[in-house]
Amino acid sequence: MPYFHDSVCISPQFSFPVTDLSQWRASKNNLLNVTEPDYPGIPPGARRRMGKSVRMAVGAALPLLEKYSQPDGMIIATANGGMEDCIKFLNQILEYNEGLLTPASFVQSTSNAAAAQIALVTKNHNYNITHVHRGLAFENALMDVVMSLKEHPGTSYLLGCTDEISAYNYNIDGLAGCFRKESVLNSELFTSLAEGTIPGEGAFMVWMNNEREDASARLDAVRTVHSEDPSTVLKAFNKFLSENLPDGEMPDLLMTGENGDERLVKYYDLIESVFKDKVPVARFKHFCGDYCTASSFACWLSIQILKEGTVPALLLKKAAPAKRVKRILIYNNYRGSQHAFILVSGVAVDG
Amino acid sequence: MSRIIITGMGLISAIGDSVEENRDSLQFERSGIGHIQFYQTAYAGKLPTAEVRHSTEELNKKLFGKPNPSITRTSLLAIHAAEEAIRDSGLSADEISSTETALVGATTVGGMCLTDEIYHDALAKDHGTPYLSSYDYASVSMALQERYGMMGEVSTINTACSSSANSILFGARLIQHGFAKRAIVGGAESLAKFTINGFNALNILSSKPCAPFDRDRNGLNLGEGAAFLVLEREEDCKGKKNYASLTGFGNKNDAYHPSSNSPEGNGPFLSMKEAMETSRLRAEDISYINAHGTGTENNDETESRAMLRLFEKVPPFSSTKSYTGHTLGAAGAIEAVYSILSLVHQEVYPSLSFKNPIVETGLIPVQRYVRQEIKNVMSNSFGFGGNCSTLIFSKT
Numbered sequence: 001m002p003y004f005h006d007s008v009c010i011s012p013q014f015s016f017p018v019t020d021l022s023q024w025r026a027s028k029n030n031l032l033n034v035t036e037p038d039y040p041g042i043p044p045g046a047r048r049r050m051g052k053s054v055r056m057a058v059g060a061a062l063p064l065l066e067k068y069s070q071p072d073g074m075i076i077a078t079a080n081g082g083m084e085d086c087i088k089f090l091n092q093i094l095e096y097n098e099g100l101l102t103p104a105s106f107v108q109s110t111s112n113a114a115a116a117q118i119a120l121v122t123k124n125h126n127y128n129i130t131h132v133h134r135g136l137a138f139e140n141a142l143m144d145v146v147m148s149l150k151e152h153p154g155t156s157y158l159l160g161c162t163d164e165i166s167a168y169n170y171n172i173d174g175l176a177g178c179f180r181k182e183s184v185l186n187s188e189l190f191t192s193l194a195e196g197t198i199p200g201e202g203a204f205m206v207w208m209n210n211e212r213e214d215a216s217a218r219l220d221a222v223r224t225v226h227s228e229d230p231s232t233v234l235k236a237f238n239k240f241l242s243e244n245l246p247d248g249e250m251p252d253l254l255m256t257g258e259n260g261d262e263r264l265v266k267y268y269d270l271i272e273s274v275f276k277d278k279v280p281v282a283r284f285k286h287f288c289g290d291y292c293t294a295s296s297f298a299c300w301l302s303i304q305i306l307k308e309g310t311v312p313a314l315l316l317k318k319a320a321p322a323k324r325v326k327r328i329l330i331y332n333n334y335r336g337s338q339h340a341f342i343l344v345s346g347v348a349v350d351g
Numbered sequence: 352m353s354r355i356i357i358t359g360m361g362l363i364s365a366i367g368d369s370v371e372e373n374r375d376s377l378q379f380e381r382s383g384i385g386h387i388q389f390y391q392t393a394y395a396g397k398l399p400t401a402e403v404r405h406s407t408e409e410l411n412k413k414l415f416g417k418p419n420p421s422i423t424r425t426s427l428l429a430i431h432a433a434e435e436a437i438r439d440s441g442l443s444a445d446e447i448s449s450t451e452t453a454l455v456g457a458t459t460v461g462g463m464c465l466t467d468e469i470y471h472d473a474l475a476k477d478h479g480t481p482y483l484s485s486y487d488y489a490s491v492s493m494a495l496q497e498r499y500g501m502m503g504e505v506s507t508i509n510t511a512c513s514s515s516a517n518s519i520l521f522g523a524r525l526i527q528h529g530f531a532k533r534a535i536v537g538g539a540e541s542l543a544k545f546t547i548n549g550f551n552a553l554n555i556l557s558s559k560p561c562a563p564f565d566r567d568r569n570g571l572n573l574g575e576g577a578a579f580l581v582l583e584r585e586e587d588c589k590g591k592k593n594y595a596s597l598t599g600f601g602n603k604n605d606a607y608h609p610s611s612n613s614p615e616g617n618g619p620f621l622s623m624k625e626a627m628e629t630s631r632l633r634a635e636d637i638s639y640i641n642a643h644g645t646g647t648e649n650n651d652e653t654e655s656r657a658m659l660r661l662f663e664k665v666p667p668f669s670s671t672k673s674y675t676g677h678t679l680g681a682a683g684a685i686e687a688v689y690s691i692l693s694l695v696h697q698e699v700y701p702s703l704s705f706k707n708p709i710v711e712t713g714l715i716p717v718q719r720y721v722r723q724e725i726k727n728v729m730s731n732s733f734g735f736g737g738n739c740s741t742l743i744f745s746k747t
Contacts, residue, residue, distance in 0.1 A: 079488075079489065080487060097393060101552040103552035107609050119604040119606045119736075125604050129508065131506060134487055137507075172472045172486065175472055225502055236502070239450075
């Protein structure tokens with residue numbers, strides 16, 4: 001079974017270097033930007049050349065690589081890679097009318113730049129891959145880890161993801177109607193339903209292997225489906241439950257990717273209704289905002305909750321769990337058509 | 352674990368609109384590298400590229416029957432190749448849409464082929480173009496997912512120029528681990544201002560048709576195209592086409608430099624070595640290598656060194672990029688199809704424009720079309736960021 005060991009999450013909230021989920025930061029100008037740490041592990045020269053997305057990924061990965069040495073693979077998810085560098089390079093192309101350009105932004109813009117940089121700074125020659133499938137890139141990376149651990153027992157992997165808000169993708173996604181037009185705070189996200197959400201960003205890195213000892217949590221299952229039809233999503237969800245929670249077992253907590261977009265409420269209501277109010281519900285996008293790999297933040301939160309056994313009050317939608325939380329089901333929906341189900345369990349001694 | 356069989360193939364490139372047309376061009380040594388016709392760039396007439404010989408409007412009309420306002424050229428090429436692969440495999444519409452069919456796409460430019468439109472939309476206050484949701488890499492797989500209503504696992508991989516070798520590998524693994532019963536895998540790439548300027552800034556584009564493994568090679572030509580393959584488990588293949596089986600794969604990182612290989616070709620060497628180990632073949636069992644062979648100074652020399660390190664006697668090898676140009680995210684899949692054609696027809700397609708061997712390594716690629724016994728073919732794909740992948744296909 002794949003186990004999560006130490007992890008680092010760079011997020012808009014108090015997640016790194018010190019984790020404190022009893023308080024939260026407010027969004028500014030309808031954005032949930034990360035508060036970047038100092039990254040003492042990254043040489044200043046290299047740091048200056050890195051775009052935010054790569055910087056967050058490397059910054060989150062280094063503390064783990066210092067602790068655990070060389071992984072047998074680096075499995076990274078990022079939907080947009082270095083979007084900022086990408087458009088910087090586009091700007092150059094158009095401003096200089098395709099004249100003599102410097103390649104730095106072009107090289108940084110490729111979405112495998114984060115995985116490549118981490119391999120480069122640690123001189124790691126092992127399996128190296130970048131999953132970019134929009135709202136399900138993180139889930140694809142999780143599947144990759146599951147398969148890698150079955151193929152090569154005894155190995156360990158660095159799994160992670162990174163996505164940034166750039167002024168450009170913010171503008172493009174805004175034109176596409178993804179974000180709130182009116183001014184809204186993350187604390188009001190669920191009480192002021194309207195079309196659109198608020199964007200977020202972040203990086204998550206975690207060490208994974210098959211060893212239960214010293215692990216923080218266990219990954220039980222992950223599946224995805226594409227559809228805009230609620231009944232198809234429900235069917236896929238029920239299949240996931242029957243395969244992974246047989247005999248009507250229930251998780252101790254349902255964590256959903258509700259994002260304040262009224263167009264997606266029907267999916268979340270439907271998934272919640274499956275448990276008929278018997279399972280407490282938590283949410284996370286008022287903490288991290290919405291972005292393609294936001295479910296990784298839910299995964300990180302779940303690991304924290306399973307370690308502690310209790311759910312931070314700020315995350316709860318309804319009914320605090322009556323007993324220790326040992327199993328969490330995450331349901332995330334990206335823009336209506338991409339759905340993910342992730343099941344994680346605790347490994348606490350009394351669990 | 353189940354053996355993975357290739358039961359369908361589709362391909363569109365500068366040398367043909369179908370697998371058969373591509374084979375014809377390879378057999379008769381017709382390169383697709385030429386003048387830029389179909390995309391806007393200041394380099395038209397200066398830098399040759401290998402274009403698919405249809406305008407985006409023509410492709411749109413052929414595949415959708417009417418103008419589809421939000422689809423990119425990259426996605427159109429993907430659909431063109433995937434349609435052929437699906438037809439070839441004989442899979443029904445129900446099988447394609449089933450939860451048991453996975454889709455794994457790959458691309459490095461994705462929707463960024465629309466260089467001017469994305470620039471507009473990144474800065475516009477209102478009135479976005481119809482392409483707002485088509486710029487990312489995933490848009491290519493999403494176009495296929497939507498067209499066929501696919502409900503199985505869908506994924507997109509971007510490891511630069513090795514992307515679609517990795518999509519083939521990921522699809523095979525999804526099947527072996529029970530995430531899918533079958534998988535449609537491949538990659539697509541279209542030419543664009545974005546990539547031609549990027550590679551030009553790196554100073555690795557040749558103003559002449561590329562000359563892989565030649566002493567005087569001076570860079571690569573960019574190309575475009577798409578290839579998709581249908582992968583199935585051997586036990587599900589009764590009565591179906593059985594082109595080859597995927598028997599070996601390697602994925603390693605060179606960990607040397609963001610945009611060039613280490614002098615000794617460590618990443619390429621480790622990737623080929625891992626593919627040999629997973630296939631359990633001996634070095635002498637490899638009948639032919641479809642090399643990465645871009646025609647850049649760095650790649651061809653380091654790939655040669657890696658081959659010399661791995662093989663006591665380097666097998667016959669060639670680079671089909673001298674026909675298709677370097678199709679980046681599609682290259683792994685396009686060259687996988689060529690490798691499989693080599694196996695099916697027992698023939699080797701020659702490298703074009705080769706004259707003299709690289710002094711330091713002395714390796715000479717296959718220069719004339721030959722028919723010979725082919726049992727196992729190795730296909731290399733190496734990319735920026737040190738991402739090196741190798742696939743081995745074997746006769747079944």
